[in-house]
Amino acid sequence: MAKRTRAVRWGVPVAAVAVVAAAVGTGPVIAAVRSDPSLPDRTAEQLLADVARTWQNGRMPQMSGTIVETASLGLPALPGLSGLSGPGGPSGASPASLLSGSHQLKIWYAGEDRFRLMLPGEMSETDLVADGGTVWLWDSAANKATRLTVPAAPEGGHGGGHGGGHGGAFPMRPGAASPFASPFATPEQAARQALQAAGTDTAISVGDVVTVAGRAAYQIVLTPKSADSLIKDVRVALDGEKLMPLRVQVYAKGAAEPVFEVGFESLSFTAPAPENFSFTPPPGAKVEQGTATPPQDHRPEALAEAHDRGRVVGSGWDSVLVTSLPDVPAQDVPAQQQDGKGRDGMDVTALLDGLKGAATPVSGEWGSGRLLRTKVVSILVTDDGRLLAGAVAPEALYRAAGVKG
Amino acid sequence: MSVRENGRRHLTRLLASEIGLTFRRPRNLAMLGVLAVVPVLVGVAVRVASGGDVGGSIIGQIAGNGLMLTFAAFAVMTPIVLPLTVAVVAGDAIAGEASQGTLRYLLVAPAGRTRLLLVKYANVVVFCLAACALVALSALVAGLVLFPAGPVTLLSGTTIPAADALLRAGVVVLYAAAGMAALGAVALAVSTLTEAPIGAVATSVVLVVVSQVLSAIPQVAAVRPVLLTSWWGAFDGALRAPVAFDQMGQGLLAFAAYVLVFGSLAWSRFTSKDITA
Numbered sequence: 001m002a003k004r005t006r007a008v009r010w011g012v013p014v015a016a017v018a019v020v021a022a023a024v025g026t027g028p029v030i031a032a033v034r035s036d037p038s039l040p041d042r043t044a045e046q047l048l049a050d051v052a053r054t055w056q057n058g059r060m061p062q063m064s065g066t067i068v069e070t071a072s073l074g075l076p077a078l079p080g081l082s083g084l085s086g087p088g089g090p091s092g093a094s095p096a097s098l099l100s101g102s103h104q105l106k107i108w109y110a111g112e113d114r115f116r117l118m119l120p121g122e123m124s125e126t127d128l129v130a131d132g133g134t135v136w137l138w139d140s141a142a143n144k145a146t147r148l149t150v151p152a153a154p155e156g157g158h159g160g161g162h163g164g165g166h167g168g169a170f171p172m173r174p175g176a177a178s179p180f181a182s183p184f185a186t187p188e189q190a191a192r193q194a195l196q197a198a199g200t201d202t203a204i205s206v207g208d209v210v211t212v213a214g215r216a217a218y219q220i221v222l223t224p225k226s227a228d229s230l231i232k233d234v235r236v237a238l239d240g241e242k243l244m245p246l247r248v249q250v251y252a253k254g255a256a257e258p259v260f261e262v263g264f265e266s267l268s269f270t271a272p273a274p275e276n277f278s279f280t281p282p283p284g285a286k287v288e289q290g291t292a293t294p295p296q297d298h299r300p301e302a303l304a305e306a307h308d309r310g311r312v313v314g315s316g317w318d319s320v321l322v323t324s325l326p327d328v329p330a331q332d333v334p335a336q337q338q339d340g341k342g343r344d345g346m347d348v349t350a351l352l353d354g355l356k357g358a359a360t361p362v363s364g365e366w367g368s369g370r371l372l373r374t375k376v377v378s379i380l381v382t383d384d385g386r387l388l389a390g391a392v393a394p395e396a397l398y399r400a401a402g403v404k405g
Numbered sequence: 406m407s408v409r410e411n412g413r414r415h416l417t418r419l420l421a422s423e424i425g426l427t428f429r430r431p432r433n434l435a436m437l438g439v440l441a442v443v444p445v446l447v448g449v450a451v452r453v454a455s456g457g458d459v460g461g462s463i464i465g466q467i468a469g470n471g472l473m474l475t476f477a478a479f480a481v482m483t484p485i486v487l488p489l490t491v492a493v494v495a496g497d498a499i500a501g502e503a504s505q506g507t508l509r510y511l512l513v514a515p516a517g518r519t520r521l522l523l524v525k526y527a528n529v530v531v532f533c534l535a536a537c538a539l540v541a542l543s544a545l546v547a548g549l550v551l552f553p554a555g556p557v558t559l560l561s562g563t564t565i566p567a568a569d570a571l572l573r574a575g576v577v578v579l580y581a582a583a584g585m586a587a588l589g590a591v592a593l594a595v596s597t598l599t600e601a602p603i604g605a606v607a608t609s610v611v612l613v614v615v616s617q618v619l620s621a622i623p624q625v626a627a628v629r630p631v632l633l634t635s636w637w638g639a640f641d642g643a644l645r646a647p648v649a650f651d652q653m654g655q656g657l658l659a660f661a662a663y664v665l666v667f668g669s670l671a672w673s674r675f676t677s678k679d680i681t682a
Contacts, residue, residue, distance in 0.1 A: 006677045013669040020662040024631075066651070101626045118561070120649065123463050123480050123641045125560040138562040143465070145562065266651070273647070275563075282558035284469050 039216050039240040044204045047218055047238065054243045061242050063109050064276075065213065065267035070102040071260050073374050104265075108272035116276045129279040136279040137290070145281035146290045201225050201316040212237045212246040213264035224317035228396040229253075230376050231317060237263065252375040259375045313400040320390035320400040362394070366402035416520055423528040427494060428535075436490040440536055443486060444478035444544035448551045471548030472557050472567060475574045476644060478544035479537075479581055483637045488613045490536055491585045495529040495592035496605035499675065503600040518676045522593075526668065529589035530582075537582040541574055563646040576643045580653055584637045587660035588613065591633070594671040597678065633663055 042050070106118040113133070119126040124141040135148040207219035217237040224231055230252055237247040247263025281287045313320045359370035359381065369382035371394055380388040380397040388397045427433055451467045451474075463480055466473045499522075502508035511521055548554070557570035565573075592609035599605050616634040619625055629635045636656035642649030 009673040009677045013666060013673050016666045016669040020666055023662070101623060118645075120560075120641075120645065120652075122638050123476075123560070123644075125562075125645060127561060136562075140560045140562065275646070279562060280564070282562050282564050283556075284466075284558070285562070 039209050039218060042206065042218065044206045044220060047206060047220060047243075048204070051238060051243050060109060060112075060244060061269050062111070062271045063107075063267060063269045064272040065107055066265045067105040067107055067262060068102060068265045069105065069260075069262040070258070072257065073259055073376055108276040110272055110274075110277065114277050116272075127279070129277060131277040131279070134279075136281070138279065138281075142286070143284070144286040144288060145279075146288045148290045201318075207235060209240070210237055212239075213267040215246065215267065216240040217246050226316070226318050226392075228392045229317040230378065230391050230393060242269070250376065255375055313403065314390070314392075314396070318390070318392055318396060320388055320392060320397060322400060323387050324385055362398075364398050366398050369401070371397070412520075416524060419521070420524045420527055423524055424531055427528055427532055433494060433532075436493060437536065437539055440482070440486065440490060440540050441543040443482055444474060444540060445547040447478060447481055448474050448544070448547040452551045466558065467548065467552060469553070470557055471550075471552035471554045472545070472570050472574075474548030474552070475541050475544040476577065476641075478540050479577055479640060480638075482540055483581055483584070483640070484617060484634070485613070487536060487540070487581070487585055488588050488634075488637075489610060491529070491533055491588050492592045492609035492613065493606050494532045495589040496596050496607075496609050497602040498525045498529060498593055499596040499671075500599050500602040500605045501596075504602055519672065522597075522672055522675050526590065526593055526671075529593060530586045533585035533589055534578075534582045537578045537585065540581075541578045545574070559646050560641065560644045561646040565646075573643045573648075576648075577640045580640045580643065580656065581637070583657055583660050584633070584640075587633055587663040590664040590667040590671070594667040594674070597671045597674040630659075633659065636660065 104120060106120065108116040108118075113130055115130050117128040121141065125138070126140070127136070127138040129136045129138065137146040137148055138144075139146075201224065203223040203225055205221045205223070207221040210217050210219055217239050220236045220238065222234040222236070224233070232251040232253045232255075235247075235249045235251070235258075236245055237249075238244065239246050246267070247261065249258040249263070250260040252259045311322055313322055359372040359379070362369060362371040362380070367382050367384060369380055369384075369386075372379040372381075373394065376391050377389060378392060378394050378397050380394065380401060382388070382401055386401065388400055390397065390400075447464070448467065448471075451464060463473060463477050467477055499508070502511060512518065554567060556564045556566055558564050588609070591612065592605060595608045595612075596602070596605040599608075613634060616632040620629050620632055620635050636659045639649075639652050639656040642653040
């Protein structure tokens with residue numbers, strides 16, 4: 001066979017690889033070009049006001065979609081954090097596994113008290129189904145259905161004023177949805193937290209219009225003014241039409257890819273099928289009763305607890321959590337503001353040992369200890385048994401450690 | 406016209422003879438036997454152990470409902486047992502003929518190399534389908550004999566009638582067969598590269614194992630969507646309510662990409678190589 005023909009023949013698989021690579025790689029690009037997002041110009045103030053107004057009404061549109069959360073916090077491989085997962089999806093529905101890798105959450109939303117959240121695992125599934133006053137938590141791996149009683153919270157008491165008020169049962173209360181409790185946040189929750197954190201220490205601007213889940217979206221860019229902050233900016237994408245948060249990205253200084261991202265991968269503003277909200281415990285399943293605790297920030301005792309455990313030095317982006325070891329080891333990541341206590345199944349002791357092993361010894365005027373640096377969080381464990389953590393450069397931790405309190 | 410018809414008839418005859426050979430080979434029959442026995446073993450093990458706490462996992466649910474054995478069998482067998490058998494059949498397809506010296510005679514027939522390769526691959530696809538259907542059938546029979554049957558509880562906690570569950574089992578069979586057919590394309594491509602069938606089989610199996618290991622390492626999580634093995638498990642989308650067609654659709658696209666790339670690789674190699682044996 002002629003050499004030339006042979007070369008042509010080998011061109012076919014090369015072309016096949018190119019076609020596949022192009023299809024995989026340029027899918028998002030094609031989508032972005034096709035829709036070429038264009039939205040009327042709005043300033044940051046106008047946008048925030050419109051958002052606040054939309055939220056004040058408190059009604060999110062009916063929708064169903066898929067949310068993807070991706071975290072590359074640069075944490076060392078810690079026991080209990082490895083999310084062994086399938087293709088795009090997770091295998092373990094453990095919340096701790098959400099701290100690394102990419103995870104999928106499906107959502108069906110028909111109203112504040114009618115929604116379903118689904119965390120798919122490999123041959124398993126965790127569901128939170130709310131229909132009126134009935135809230136079920138279903139864990140297929142444990143074959144266990146938990147009926148959560150939601151205490152009759154005074155709704156509507158927090159409509160005005162600040163745009164970050166909690167509007168009803170959704171986004172779900174951290175306590176009500178223990179498996180979904182932070183660190184996972186819906187775009188709504190994350191956006192509210194980001195906007196709440198904004199203040200005099202933050203520069204707020206409007207970024208380029210982007211396409212998220214096929215929809216044109218405004219981008220609000222929050223840039224910390226502090227030099228100590230490890231966070232470059234937080235970008236919140238707001239749907240151009242519904243002004244609903246579609247995506248939140250956290251960029252660390254010196255990293256091209258977001259260290260944390262939660263956003264819709266697909267989204268449709270149609271009423272979800274009603275069968276999504278009807279849950280009956282299957283025959284043979286364990287049925288338990290559970291009580292949903294009100295959200296942490298609405299609970300005075302939560303503040304008191306937090307005060308007992310540790311204190312926060314600094315404010316805004318520079319907040320540093322100072323706490324003591326080993327009574328409260330789960331408080332090591334303040335950004336998560338989680339209730340801790342190993343409720344989410346993390347082996348706290350093993351995790352802490354892992355932290356210590358991965359940390360480098362440091363010392364200074366403030367004393368000595370071990371420092372763990374990730375892209376967005378610095379954690380300092382001092383030899384006198386304190387733990388300091390924050391999304392700041394280590395120097396800020398040393399300063400905080402120097403202040404004995 | 407008549408030449409084309411002749412060609413088509415020849416192709417059909419060639420495929421029929423290939424399929425006949427595949428399903429008459431003692432080695433392949435033994436592998437199919439193993440495929441049929443594994444679900445029975447799983448069922449018996451659960452039956453024996455069901456005195457104690459069987460837990461709530463998919464395996465544990467078999468005790469309450471025999472139909473679940475069908476799905477459990479695929480969960481147990483798609484990672485390695487099924488791929489192994491497919492790798493043997495597909496890896497042997499070209500290299501086996503070459504090593505026995507029969508490839509030359511096949512090429513004497515007027516089918517042409519492209520058509521011969523197509524027939525070989527079609528034969529692999531038929532084997533994949535048969536293997537998956539056999540697993541499902543064996544699991545179904547074993548489940549019905551060993552355990553009570555009834556409405557099936559899906560992963561989402563929804564309960565569906567047994568007839569619906571059978572339909573979903575059919576979807577699982579087709580999806581699993583598609584995944585195995587993608588592996589078949591890889592093994593066929595490897596098979597065109599060598600004249601030692603055992604080398605082609607071993608290479609394919611090693612590729613599967615390496616993929617499985619890679620997808621178990623969190624630090625390289627980014628490569629997971631590219632690996633063939635990551636998509637095999639997505640058949641569990643058929644066990645959700647609503648059915649996770651998006652996930653399974655992505656899986657099918659991944660399979661198609663593998664068939665395209667490795668199929669064209671096999672074609673270039675097979676149509677341009679010198680066949681001496």
